[in-house]
Amino acid sequence: xxxxxxxxxxxxxxxxxxxxxRFHKNVDFTPVFFHxxxxxxxxLDSEKTVAVRLPEEYCNGYVFTSRPISNEIxxxxxxxxxxxxxxxxxxxFTTCDPANLSHEEFPDDADQFLDxxxxxxxxxxxxxxxxxxxxxxxxxxxxx
Numbered sequence: 409x410x411x412x413x414x415x416x417x418x419x420x421x422x423x424x425x426x427x428x429x430r431f432h433k434n435v436d437f438t439p440v441f442f443h444x445x446x447x448x449x450x451x452l453d454s455e456k457t458v459a460v461r462l463p464e465e466y467c468n469g470y471v472f473t474s475r476p477i478s479n480e481i482x483x484x485x486x487x488x489x490x491x492x493x494x495x496x497x498x499x500x501f502t503t504c505d506p507a508n509l510s511h512e513e514f515p516d517d518a519d520q521f522l523d524x525x526x527x528x529x530x531x532x533x534x535x536x537x538x539x540x541x542x543x544x545x546x547x548x549x550x551x552x
Contacts, residue, residue: 446472449469450469464492467517472502477548478549486544496534496538497544498534499530502521502526519532
C-alpha cells in the first residue's frame with residue numbers, strides 16, 4: 409500500500425512549527441505536493457508541501473493535490489492553529505482536475521462544490537478540535 413505524507417496548516421503563519429511525525433513513525437512517506445490552483449485565502453510554501461490560511465480569513469481556504477490520489481493513504485499534519493475562529497478542518501475528494509478550475513469559481517461554502525458536474529465529496533469539521541501535531545489519515549480506494 410502506497411503511503412503519502414501531506415502537511416497542511418489551517419493556521420496563522422506565526423504559529424507554524426517544524427513537523428514531527430508522532431503517530432506514523434514507522435511509515436516511509438512519499439511527499440504529495442499541492443497544486444498551484446488554490447483558494448484566494450491560502451498561501452503555499454515554496455516547496456508546495458505546506459498550506460497556510462491567511463490570518464483573519466475564514467472561507468476559501470481550498471487546496472488540491474498536484475496529482476490524483478488512488479488506493480493510497482494520505483496523512484495531513486496540523487502544524488499550527490488560528491484560534492480566532494471556531495470550526496474545524498473540512499476535507500474532501502473530487503474527480504475534478506484542479507487545472508480546469510479558476511480560484512474565481514471557488515464558493516465561500518464548500519457544499520456548493522456538490523452542485524458541480526464533477527464528483528465531489530466534502531466533509532466539514534473532519535477535525536472539530538485539532539491540536540498542533542495532530543495527524544489525520546484518509547484512505548481512498550478505487551471504490552471510493
